[in-house]
Amino acid sequence: MSWDEFAKHAKDTADWGANYHKTLRERPVRAQTAPGEIAAQLAATPPEDGIDLTAIMADFETIVMPGITHWQHPRFFAYFNSNAAPASILAEFLASIIAPQCMLWQTSPAATEMETRMMDWLRHALGLPDIYQGVIQDSASSATLAAVLTMRERALAFRGNIEGLHGQPQLRIYCSDQVHSSIDRAIWVAGIGQDNLVKIPTTGDLRHMDPVELEAAIRKDKTAGRVPAGIIAATGATGMGACDDLKAVARIAKAHNLYTHLDAAWAGTAMICPEFRPLWAGAEHFDSIVFNPHKWLGAQFDCAAHFLRDPDQLRQTLAIRPEYLKTHAAEDITDYSEWSIPLGRRFRALKLWFLMRHYGMEGxxxxxxxxxxxxxxxxxxxxxxxxxxxxxxxxxxxxxxxxxxxxxxxxxxxxxxxxxxxxxxxxxxxxxxxxxxxxxxxxxxxxxxxxxxxxxxxxxxxxxx
Structure with a gap:
């Protein structure tokens, strides 16, 4: 395909996309196909010879689209919405065209410096204090895993990555019985084990962790010789929106020197509205906070905003610096690959820049x-x-x-x-x-x-x- 042909097909695709969004209400929200129906229309082996993109697009319409559940449908009231505002889509298109790999400052300085500034914009919009620094992760699940790994390393005096977990003390992490399953998965992946995730009963209209039960569980584990490592709280949990009493959780965590992580994946976006902030009163005391701009703010998936009071603890947990990843003759730079689990990083900050500038925070x-x-x-x-x-x-x-x-x-x-x-x-x-x-x-x-x-x-x- 020549770049002239690319330009033509790109314009046709943009026209198709605009018409798709304008006519979404005419489609059923959920895919109405039976299991295996789409796969049956796909060839079992790849083609030896290429075909024209027009034919591929025709197949896209007849094969793919009937099997799509329309997450951008205005009557999608399931799960939590994964949005794609038009301005964000255009930014993603540009990021796909230039296709940078943004793992280091030197591999795309604009991406790194824009990420720093966009996280400052979001922090300001949420009313969080300026002690927080931020990084864009792919999802809240990854941010939670990063937080759990930090809890683990901090509790083991940063020996776990070096010595392994065999023979180390039994670590314990606490959360409510309302948390998302990604917390369980993070515990698995971190090698802590499901049995060491202590789920505290919830109480009250907001189904918050019972502080008395939380304190008792921590003390019981200490008496038994286990090592409490951290607490994961929620604001707007997936099932029915449970919100923990963050001030109480932070107070208990401080008393026992525990690392805290707040999963506000969905509800965090609403905190740009000051009147909703009582739901996460006390968030400013947490070590780690995540919310997903791709859920309610309008950013194209994937985009998770992860705030940290002390990024050095995360970097000490995740950073690895072989010679080929070092930037020489440059000081005071940030390499965000040291803040996240994947080395490779996409240019996610661009869509936040387009989104917040085009609609404005009040919009x-x-x-x-x-x-x-x-x-x-x-x-x-x-x-x-x-x-x-x-x-x-x-x-x-x-x-x-x-x-x-x-x-x-x-x-x-x-x-x-x-x-x-x-x-x-x-x-x-x-x-x-x-x-x-x-x-x-x-x-x-x-x-x-x-x-x-x-x-x-x-x-x-x-x-x-």
Whole structure:
């Protein structure tokens, strides 16, 4: 393909993309294909000869698109939204064109220096103190793993990477029973072991870790000769939005000299709105904080903002400096590959620069406020409808419900029927052992009318069942 041909196809693709987004409401939100249906249309072996890109694009339409669940659909109310604002898409396109590998300052100075400044912008937008420095990770899962590894090394006086874990003290890490499964996986990958992740019971409307139980678990482990290493807290946990009492967690951590990590992957974005910050009061005392701009802020996936009070502890855990990765004749530079698990790094800061400059922070705040307002209004509308029960009240734009008296099987049947209908997309979760339906809002371009459609879809299908 010549670059002239590239330019033509790029323009055609941009036109296709604009039309796709403008007509998304006409598509079912969730893919309606059966397992294996897409694979059956793909050749078993690669082609020997190339074909024209126009033919490939035609196959893309007929083979790929029917099997896509539309995460950018305005009525995607499942999981947490993974957004792609137009300005962010354009930045990703540019980053793909120049295709830099941004592992070191010298391999793309603009990428490194922009990352530093964009993390400062985000820190300022969240109201965090300037003691924090930041790095862009690929996901909150990676940031959490980096934090767990730091907890491990710090508790072992930074001997684990050198000596291995065999024969080392038994480490313990504490979290609530509401945390995301990525915390469990980080414990596995770090070699700490599932049995050493102590899940503390939760209490109150926000389902926060019980401070009394947390303190007791730490003291019990110390008495038994185990070594407490850190605490992982949550603001806006995935199931129903659980938010820990961060001031209490930080106070206990300080008393026992434990490293703290805050997973605010979804809800962290809402903290650009000052009125929502009481949900994470005390965050400024944590050693490590992560949120995902690719969830609610509008950045193209992947983009996780990871803030650190003392980056040297993370660098001491992850940095490795062979000669070929050293930058000579330069002082006071940052190599962000020493702050993250992968060596290779994409130019993720560019989309944040485009996003925040194009929409402005007030424009982004307005979107979040609208999502919260519209979602909570839908919750109240459903609460007033005969036959429905609100199981957990809204935390920002997340809440759960069910048909009153429905069994777990009946609840799942309703979820499946709603998703097969195609107007909206929802998922289920468990609350106190019962299956409920989970609703969350955060798609970048959703409008109030999409919430009216959600009410109609839920009530229509429930009445049919």
């Amino acid at each position: 982004l705040r307005t979107r979040i406020r609208n999502h919260v307002t519209w979602s909570q209004a839908l919750c109240e509308q459903l609460r007033g409808h005969p036959g429905f029960e609100i199981v957990t009240n809204p935390i920002l734009s997340l809440w759960t419900f069910k048909v009153a008296g429905a069994s777990d099987e009946e609840t799942q049947t309703l979820v499946d029927a709603i998703n097969d209908d195609g107007r909206i997309y929802l998922t289920q979760t468990l609350i106190d052992g019962q299956k409920v339906i989970r609703f969350t809002a955060g798609q970048f371009d959703c409008e109030e009318r999409d919430f009216h459609t959600a009410f109609d879809a839920i009530t229509d299908i429930a009445s049919q069942l």
